[in-house]
Amino acid sequence: MAVAETAGLGPVLAFGLVGVFGVGAQWLAWRLRLPAIVIMLAAGLIAGPATGLLNPSRDFGDLLSPLVALAVAVILFEGGFTLDLHRLGDAKSGVKRLVFIGAPLGWLLSALALVYGAGLSWESAAVFGGIMVVTGPTVIAPLLRTAKLARRPARLLQWEAIVNDPIGALAAVLAFEVVVTARSNLSMGEAITHLALGIVFAALIGGAVGFFIARAFARGWVPEFMKVPVLFAALLVTFGVTDSVLHESGLLAVTVMGLVIGNADLPSYEELRRFKEHATVLLVSGVFILLAANIQIDQLMALDWHAALFVALVVLVARPATVLISLAGSDLPRNERMLIALTGPRGVVLVAVAGLFGQRLAEAGITDGARIGPLAFVLVVATVLVHGFTLAPLARRLGLANTDRPGLLIAGGSRFTTQLAEALMKAEVPVLITDPNHAHLIRPRASGIKTFYGDIIGEAAEDKVELMSYSTLLAATDNDAYNSLIATDLGPELGRDKVWQVPRVKDDRERHALPTQIGGRRFGEGRTLEGYETLLAEGWRFRITRITEEYKLSDWREKRPRAVPVMVLSPKGELRFVVDAKAMKVDPGGRIVSLLPPEVSEEETAARSKRAERPSGQPGPAAPIP
Known part of the structure; x- marks a missing residue:
């Protein structure tokens, strides 16, 4: 042991260990959601005074001071x-x-x-x-x-x-x-x-x-x-x-x-x-x-x-x-x-x-x-x-904290984004719709949805948008190139796994494909904004269904064979868009945001009306499908 302490690790091996301990501590802090500085302090003390594995003064010698200074x-x-x-x-x-x-x-x-x-x-x-x-x-x-x-x-x-x-x-x-x-x-x-x-x-x-x-x-x-x-x-x-x-x-x-x-x-x-x-x-x-x-x-x-x-x-x-x-x-x-x-x-x-x-x-x-x-x-x-x-x-x-629920930031005002925002607001999920085209915000404003008129990646948005209130981004304007720009720009800040984009027109063709580092994650199995708008024009409507121990995902699939799942809200409130409906997983307590065809929407509306008209205390039929 004395020989090891005298000889030391040498600057090259010591430098490698410093990198492993430093970057490893940062990664571990990210996984545990703890301040990185606390994990780095523990790693440094364990590597140094506690075990003697790393002794910078011994291993780096005269190089230590200039290394730290640089x-x-x-x-x-x-x-x-x-x-x-x-x-x-x-x-x-x-x-x-x-x-x-x-x-x-x-x-x-x-x-x-x-x-x-x-x-x-x-x-x-x-x-x-x-x-x-x-x-x-x-x-x-x-x-x-x-x-x-x-x-x-x-x-x-x-x-x-x-x-x-x-x-x-x-x-x-x-x-x-x-x-x-x-x-x-x-x-x-x-x-x-x-x-x-x-x-x-x-x-x-x-x-x-x-x-x-x-x-x-x-x-x-x-x-x-x-x-x-x-x-x-x-x-x-x-x-x-x-x-x-x-x-x-x-x-x-x-x-x-x-x-x-x-x-x-x-x-x-x-x-x-x-x-x-x-x-x-x-x-x-x-x-x-x-x-x-x-x-x-x-x-x-x-x-x-x-x-x-x-x-x-x-x-x-x-x-x-x-x-x-x-x-x-x-x-x-x-x-x-x-x-x-x-x-x-x-x-x-x-x-x-x-x-x-x-x-x-x-x-x-x-x-x-x-x-x-x-x-x-x-x-x-x-x-x-x-x-x-x-x-x-x-x-x-002190009344200075935003909602504890993670919110959704939507770029693009349209029938699709407005109705999606309305459904999420009923589930108490904060939503903000932004668009540089004032006319596109008329519909969401009429529905009482919070909006921002301007460029979400511009300097004005930094002063007026509470970006920290929104954990997830959906780029869904009618301009595919602008969607890709927004997702690419905000990806490093929000995390690329939290940035989503409606599929581009011709996205599946090799000639029009973009590098993976450009744009956000795609969802909806290739359905474009125009495809969602077409469904809504045909009478499809958003519905939110809670999955429980009694009403499992398999039950939902059986009762809703034509439903188009769009999002999943986890029990912790995390937002996730559905990439593949067949591979979709929802834990008990989670909720599915889906588009239902016109006939199902009409049936549910009629059932709700009957329940509302029934005299209080009068027993009704079995509980409707969640």
């Missing part, structure tokens, strides 16, 4: 790239307050909590307090989707996390440079000049590189297949050059670079965004596993009641005070302010940046800098668990 640089570039200033919508005013007032105030209150709660020195508290401005953009999105918050508080929380992500890192950079400069032999004037020149240089280099990259991409100077490699190479060079001039200023440069490129309105924005999302998932999980595995048992054991006091001060004092003071006098209702004040989960970015700067502080001679990493882990786990279990009940208590 990964953090890419993560912060992603934060700047995500910050699209044009998409703040009705949350813009609140976000400005939470940034310009909340970030400095949160920095101060967090530093106070670290000094008087955790017992850190002012030097370490100033650096870590800046990082704590970040509220976890990688954590807040899953929590918001689970809690189904109303649009405005959800956007405020999401955009606060996105905007403060780079700001928190920059605050840590500034505090770190001030601390290091104060410990140097430079005079105060020389130190300030050196710091200011380094910051200006980093910002100018990052802005200039971002501007040049955006201009080159927009003018076609770089072919499509080279854009991602060029962007990645420019990111690494920018970080390396600026970091060599002023230590840690590379993080500022790449953040500014991402901000400039992200707001350049590039045609290739979506491709670049998806790449950086994939890269960030890999790097975030890798950095988290590395930092968790590198924690020493004695560091964790050294945490005492001061750590608990620190977490309590952050959750119950620093965060609420920061938000309530920042939003005082705004037009936000009181319940929205309270919800935001009591919601502030920290995430992977905080752990990654805190681990990096904690190590730097320890190397600079500030011994309690080594405590920053374990404290960051404790804060992240505590806030994720607390807000993960309390956000949804709190939102419901």
Whole structure:
């Protein structure tokens, strides 16, 4: 065992294990529907301190610090790239307050909590307090989707996390440079000049590189297949050059670079965004596993009641005070302010940046800098668990949660979608019909169905549509190409298994077939929108039938031989369109949404009328077919 510890795994095998543990933890969290950060923390602690299988300091040696630094640089570039200033919508005013007032105030209150709660020195508290401005953009999105918050508080929380992500890192950079400069032999004037020149240089280099990259991409100077490699190479060079001039200023440069490129309105924005999302998932999980595995048992054991006091001060004092003071006098209702004040989960970015700067502080001679990493882990786990279990009940208590039932978003107003929406509304399933053609919405509006006039993939929809309220999408306009565009665009956000599309005309012909990555899932055994419209014109009507232990699916098939099943509502309320009627499965408690032929619909209507006319208390015939 001693030989294994001395020899180590080697950087190649250790790197592979980091990938397996990181990505495996993310997948397991998805399967268990738990916050990924909790599973990653457990995986890192098991791989590192618990078993000794992975020891980053031993296995990577001198490569560990630059690996973490480069990964953090890419993560912060992603934060700047995500910050699209044009998409703040009705949350813009609140976000400005939470940034310009909340970030400095949160920095101060967090530093106070670290000094008087955790017992850190002012030097370490100033650096870590800046990082704590970040509220976890990688954590807040899953929590918001689970809690189904109303649009405005959800956007405020999401955009606060996105905007403060780079700001928190920059605050840590500034505090770190001030601390290091104060410990140097430079005079105060020389130190300030050196710091200011380094910051200006980093910002100018990052802005200039971002501007040049955006201009080159927009003018076609770089072919499509080279854009991602060029962007990645420019990111690494920018970080390396600026970091060599002023230590840690590379993080500022790449953040500014991402901000400039992200707001350049590039045609290739979506491709670049998806790449950086994939890269960030890999790097975030890798950095988290590395930092968790590198924690020493004695560091964790050294945490005492001061750590608990620190977490309590952050959750119950620093965060609420920061938000309530920042939003005082705004037009936000009181319940929205309270919800935001009591919601502030920290995430992977905080752990990654805190681990990096904690190590730097320890190397600079500030011994309690080594405590920053374990404290960051404790804060992240505590806030994720607390807000993960309390956000949804709190939102419901304050009247800011949408319905617990997953809803259906329908693109396209027609007879088919209107009657389908009417049937689902009777089953208490939320439905929204959208269409860029105003005339197509006349029918659903007359039926009392919620509608949105406009392009569902346009910027206006981001401000006015509560997308989190709808778990499933049906693209059913009279334009097959537009249906494919909607399904392709919203697929990554909703999940491709939740995005459906009416079959295209000639969809089954090889000449007209589309690649599998374009469009949504087809249903209805090839029946097009025109086919459904024809059935409705002939008198077919939607009916919902519940399957029970007594009335099984086989009974339904026997009683409804000509029925056309369209959807299945699971006992948990999940929505699923029927791809193959013969292979359809429905659990007891589930419901079938189907089209029934005219004669069956007339029989059921007549039976309901007779039951309604029968005097109360008079026995009637046997119960009708469900």
